[in-house]
Amino acid sequence: MIVATELTKTYAGRPAVDSISFEIPKGEIVGFLGPNGAGKSTTLRMMSGFLPPTSGSISIDGLDVQESSLQARAKIGYMPESTPLYPELRVREFLAFRAEIKGIRGGAARKRAVDRAMELTQTADRAKWLIGELSKGYRQRVALADALVAEPSVLILDEPTASLDPNQIIEVRELIKSLGGEQTIVLSTHILPEVEAMCGRVIILRQGRVAAAGSLDEIQRSLSSSHSASLTLRGDHAKAREIVGEIQGLTVATGDVVVRDEAVFSLTVSIEQAEGEIAPKIEQLVAAMVSAGLGVREVSVETRSLEDVFRELTTTDRALEETAAEAPTSDADDNEKSDGATT
Amino acid sequence: MRVTWAIYKRELAAHFYTPLAYVILVVFLLWNGGTFLLLLQQFAANPEISGTRGPMQLLFGGSILYFLPILLFCPALTMRAFAEERRSGTFESLMTAPVRDIEVVLGKYFSALTVYVVLWAPTILYAMVLRKFGPIDWGALGASYFGTFLLGAALISLGVLASAMARSQVTAFVLAFALTSGLFLAGLGKYVFESEAQQAFFSYLNQWEHMEEFAVGVVDSRRVFFYVSIAAVALFQTTRVLQLRKGVQ
Numbered sequence: 001m002i003v004a005t006e007l008t009k010t011y012a013g014r015p016a017v018d019s020i021s022f023e024i025p026k027g028e029i030v031g032f033l034g035p036n037g038a039g040k041s042t043t044l045r046m047m048s049g050f051l052p053p054t055s056g057s058i059s060i061d062g063l064d065v066q067e068s069s070l071q072a073r074a075k076i077g078y079m080p081e082s083t084p085l086y087p088e089l090r091v092r093e094f095l096a097f098r099a100e101i102k103g104i105r106g107g108a109a110r111k112r113a114v115d116r117a118m119e120l121t122q123t124a125d126r127a128k129w130l131i132g133e134l135s136k137g138y139r140q141r142v143a144l145a146d147a148l149v150a151e152p153s154v155l156i157l158d159e160p161t162a163s164l165d166p167n168q169i170i171e172v173r174e175l176i177k178s179l180g181g182e183q184t185i186v187l188s189t190h191i192l193p194e195v196e197a198m199c200g201r202v203i204i205l206r207q208g209r210v211a212a213a214g215s216l217d218e219i220q221r222s223l224s225s226s227h228s229a230s231l232t233l234r235g236d237h238a239k240a241r242e243i244v245g246e247i248q249g250l251t252v253a254t255g256d257v258v259v260r261d262e263a264v265f266s267l268t269v270s271i272e273q274a275e276g277e278i279a280p281k282i283e284q285l286v287a288a289m290v291s292a293g294l295g296v297r298e299v300s301v302e303t304r305s306l307e308d309v310f311r312e313l314t315t316t317d318r319a320l321e322e323t324a325a326e327a328p329t330s331d332a333d334d335n336e337k338s339d340g341a342t343t
Numbered sequence: 344m345r346v347t348w349a350i351y352k353r354e355l356a357a358h359f360y361t362p363l364a365y366v367i368l369v370v371f372l373l374w375n376g377g378t379f380l381l382l383l384q385q386f387a388a389n390p391e392i393s394g395t396r397g398p399m400q401l402l403f404g405g406s407i408l409y410f411l412p413i414l415l416f417c418p419a420l421t422m423r424a425f426a427e428e429r430r431s432g433t434f435e436s437l438m439t440a441p442v443r444d445i446e447v448v449l450g451k452y453f454s455a456l457t458v459y460v461v462l463w464a465p466t467i468l469y470a471m472v473l474r475k476f477g478p479i480d481w482g483a484l485g486a487s488y489f490g491t492f493l494l495g496a497a498l499i500s501l502g503v504l505a506s507a508m509a510r511s512q513v514t515a516f517v518l519a520f521a522l523t524s525g526l527f528l529a530g531l532g533k534y535v536f537e538s539e540a541q542q543a544f545f546s547y548l549n550q551w552e553h554m555e556e557f558a559v560g561v562v563d564s565r566r567v568f569f570y571v572s573i574a575a576v577a578l579f580q581t582t583r584v585l586q587l588r589k590g591v592q
């Protein structure tokens with residue numbers, strides 16, 4: 001299980017990741033979705049233990065990745081965004097080297113681990129090639145094999161399908177899906193279909209903050225309404241959800257209630273437009289909260305903010321559809337679903 | 344140890360993957376060959392100078408011709424170490440593997456030191472050649488090689504430190520050369536300062552004098568301590584620099 005609390009990273013005073021908190025249960029496949037510069041890589045780097053957070057913390061199975069760095073790293077297979085490899089090594093040599101420094105002892109055990117990783121990532125046909133002579137897509141798959149080689153309990157993959165051809169995208173998605181359940185997998189992507197194809201849960205980042213989190217269904221439901229209100233409340237959050245449910249036309253938009261400290265939390269409520277004016281709804285909601293003894297600390301009404309996020313994301317998605325359309329076998333399933341999301 | 348060994352092997356292979364190691368090897372051989380030839384000609388022309396020190400003794404530490412290639416090539420052997428990993432981004436995957444900083448540092452250090460030893464190995468041939476013309480003081484020769492090894496062990500550690508601080512190989516080289524030649528020049532302070540305390544201090548640093556001692560077969564434990572402690576401090580500092588470099592591309 002991965003737990004991040006108020007994770008923040010600032011570069012020269014500018015936050016790249018701004019106080020985000022999340023929990024990822026064991027065995028889940030979770031996608032970080034967001035446009036360029038949203039803070040996905042920064043978050044994954046902090047998760048891998050490479051980048052020390054400016055503040056906040058992140059732990060894997062209770063091990064803080066900074067404090068107990070070595071033990072935490074032993075659980076992780078991390079594939080950085082730039083898929084760094086040593087060009088002068090052959091694929092097999094490279095994977096054997098990585099297996100060795102990751103603690104796989106004995107030549108026979110290493111050979112088995114390397115063979116398995118190459119088979120899973122379909123790189124066995126390039127085993128004897130120099131990495132420097134591989135195409136970009138093969139290099140990406142070798143980097144993925146590196147992340148898998150020691151059978152880590154947590155896989156952190158920064159854009160695992162970034163430079164693959166459409167057929168390989170499907171293969172790698174299938175691979176990642178098949179590894180879920182056993183391994184906890186965290187990945188990042190710009191594109192919605194990627195998340196739909198693999199992830200049970202998604203955390204949408206925008207400008208270093210969590211714009212939405214939950215299962216895709218939950219998020220899509222909240223998208224059908226065009227207004228939402230974010231509330232920061234103090235008190236019992238189960239009670240708050242109950243109140244939202246009682247008011248007609250209001251629903252809790254995201255399943256995730258972010259508990260800030262003891263009793264303060266925030267909640268996003270979506271408001272159905274069919275119900276008429278939204279201002280009275282807000283008044284009604286706040287009055288109900290207050291009379292139930294909840295402290296209302298902040299209320300902000302946002303219009304179409306989640307849709308905006310999705311528009312940014314699905315624009316990128318079109319580019320993929322075009323590429324897929326050019327290739328003989330396109331990921332038809334994905335396109336269908338993403339159409340649903342764009343409309 | 345396991346990690347150190349794995350990294351040692353990979354680094355050693357990487358040294359010989361780029362042409363640099365071969366260039367250094369050839370230049371170094373030519374240089375030492377030339378120096379040796381010069382010394383032989385000197386001895387042939389003036390047989391009377393062959394008192395206590397034969398050509399073999401003069402080859403080690405007898406002139407700037409001995410120090411110059413060491414001061415230049417140690418930084419060249421180490422400039423890749425961390426600078427290249429940082430440039431290419433492999434630093435990120437290396438440091439996110441379950442490895443201790445010191446294990447990585449030692450693997451890289453010993454691989455550069457191994458290449459340094461390989462550079463010197465062919466000079467044994469000179470001794471083989473000279474043996475035909477007269478007796479060789481094998482004790483003094485052994486001490487010379489030991490001193491040369493110690494000097495390399497210290498300078499290479501400074502090079503590894505410089506490479507961890509730099510982001511490009513060129514910067515790493517320049518920085519390492521500044522460190523190694525700085526240390527060398529500091530020793531020459533002996534010929535500048537006059538008080539007894541200053542003299543004692545600078546002769547402690549004076550690598551030229553140290554090598555002259557080794558060349559005649561004197562192995563002084565203070566010298567061993569001097570070079571070994573430089574290496575220990577520099578390698579420890581390297582691990583500290585690595586801590587700071589994490590997260591910085």
Ligand SMILES: Nc1ncnc2c1ncn2[C@@H]1O[C@H](COP(=O)(O)OP(=O)(O)OP(=O)(O)O)[C@@H](O)[C@H]1O
Binds near residue numbers: 016034036592
């Ligand atoms: N080393 C750095 N120095 C300064 N700013 C940085 C650095 N790394 C990242 N940033 C900034 O942090 C923000 C988040 O970057 P990050 O790489 O996490 O985005 P991302 O979501 O992975 O984007 P992409 O989809 O382009 O990979 C960006 O605004 C970026 O400019």
Ligand SMILES: [Mg+2]
Binds near residue numbers: 040041042081
């Ligand atoms: Mg990124």
